[in-house]
Amino acid sequence: MPTRDVESILVERFRHAMRAALGDALPVGADPLIAASRNPSFGDFQSNAAMPLAKALGRPPRQIAQSIVDRLELDDLAEPPTVAGPGFINVRLKAEALAGLLAAMDEPGLGVEPPAEPDTVVVDLCGVNLAKQMHVGHLRATVIGDALARLFERLGHRVVRQNHFGDWGLPIAMVTAYVRRLVDRGEADLERLTLDDLDRYYRAAQAECDADRPGLEAARRFGLGPKALAELEAQVAGAEERLADAKRALVALQSGDESILTIWRRIADVTLTECLATCARLGANVTAEHTAGESTYRDELPEIVEDLLARGVARESRGAVIIDLTDMGIAEPLLIRKSDGGFLYATTDLAGIRRRVRDMGGTRLVYAVDARQSLHFRQVFAGAIKAGYAQTAAGADARLEHAAFGTVLGEDGRPFKTRSGENVRLSDLLDEAVRRAGDAVAQKNPDLPEGERAAVAEAVGIGAVKFADLATDRIKDYVFSFDRMLAFEGDTGPYLQYALVRVRSILRKAQEELGVEPASLTGPDAPPIVITEPDERALALALLRFGSTLAGAAESLQPHRLCAYLLSLASAFSGFFQTCPVLRAPDEAARRSRLRLTALTGAVLTAGLETLGVTPLDRM
RNA sequence: GCCCCGGUAGCUCAGGGGACAGAGCAGCGGUCUUCUAAACCGCGGGUCGCAGGUUCGAAUCCUGCCCGGGGCGCCA
Known part of the structure; x- marks a missing residue:
């Protein structure tokens, strides 16, 4: 077979x-x-x-x-x-054919054959910013990106994760200058900075530099009172001074001034330590080694612009440098250098594509980034192709794909925010999910030992959040609801985890009560599979769809296909579980066959959950 | 103004040229001395935003329109 x-x-x-x-x-x-x-x-x-x-x-x-x-x-x-x-x-x-096909997929790779020509897939994910807490937007970029990376890994491709860390540019200089002032005044201690502090400073620094010029103009035009006018004038003057200070800080950073670089490095360190800890808690494989700050591109940017100008790919326009994309079917030009000589994030992203293709050997570049960046990526991809930066060693252009995702909405249908309109901290959101999962576990399975309960709550709570994020088509907005994602019943992460718990429970009992070693249920000496009951057939057919589901999900960059598949597999198993007694099967051959089917289901559910980045459990 | 993305059951969502449009939730009715009931089975529930067109066949493709969201050279 x-x-x-x-x-x-x-x-x-x-x-x-x-x-x-x-x-x-x-x-x-x-x-x-x-x-x-x-x-x-x-x-x-x-x-x-x-x-x-x-x-x-x-x-x-x-x-x-x-x-x-x-x-x-x-x-x-x-x-x-x-x-x-x-x-x-x-x-x-035929039933025998089903049995043969199942036996063939009953190996460690679960029937997934390594690709003839593996891709090197570079997956852009997470995308945290200096001095900013992770929020629901990062949740999607991290969870979807990590799931896609895992999908490619399982299919046998080479995968490079890239956390594009926003650690450079004027806003960064603003907060760095702000922190420097606090430190100089003895109002902050570099050694004791937390990300919460930095998040506050970031916003304060932004606000400080934001001159209310339109307000001042209006006040002058409409002749507001001298007091209001004076306040506005002071505000504008203050903001302009702060902005000038930030620009000086930016120049200092760019020229390698150690005194400000020390502060900047510390801010970056605090930010990354906390964000990577959140990634770890999320079960997302994003580490320092996957992280490349925008700052690491800074020396390449002037060279890239000069290169593109010299080769006629880019040209000057109104003092700025642009790449015209009308020949690529895009009306909006790509701006890569401002008239003041500064670079833009498009410039960095071009450098990123060049590095990912030229240095990392990427043949397929995937960006798990908010859908609002769609035009930006269309432009950057087109620009990179025009520039030749997407050309692989083999000569063809790498596949450049934006795995765009929609906005997370609150139950009122508006972007998910706290009541006061702030972004919800991702770690707070995870705490809440875990707390609710803990309550449910305590109620549903009071016998679970205390220590295990905490671990189960963590896995269920976070699994619920991740599964809800992955389960719908990524391009659409989705409504965030703890109640729905943690429901005792329904198409949820906990339901899938529970299906696997039931599978493993049977296998555990088989081992304890019948002495059947789990390892004996797989491999060449495993018992023959016999398909007779309709629910066995349905389960067999569901199992056999695993490989093509993975391939389809990876090709289309749609993890939700794997989610839907795992739900249908869990549902097929539930039907089987209901009508086909395993341990009390009518005869020994049926029992052994059903045990093997159960073990194979467990292997596929485990592999599927791991591919989504959701923790499989023995008990819950 | 132009461009992109959505609109499918009361709610949340799958399906994106093929057979009577599916799932979960909610509603109603069943099934526990359990292989963990966080489960299972059954019932009801739909002008697939609207109107044209292409096709043997359209929720799916094309055109126009309506509604909602997003984006559109010197922010990232």
């Missing part, structure tokens, strides 16, 4: 049959259009190829379907296929 998944076997068999049936009349690239049947009464799989062929060849579709069926060689796999409706070809797999 080949180890490939059923669908690709069927595709191949149908291709042969179509060629045999139609010969030279078969249009090139004709697709067998194999799909899993929606309705079990139609069988397990169907081919929809006959209808389009009928149109192309001007023959009755059912006749074409029949001529394909006549040449199909599926005896080893399926019952004789049937033609139905307008020309559907229905295929029902």
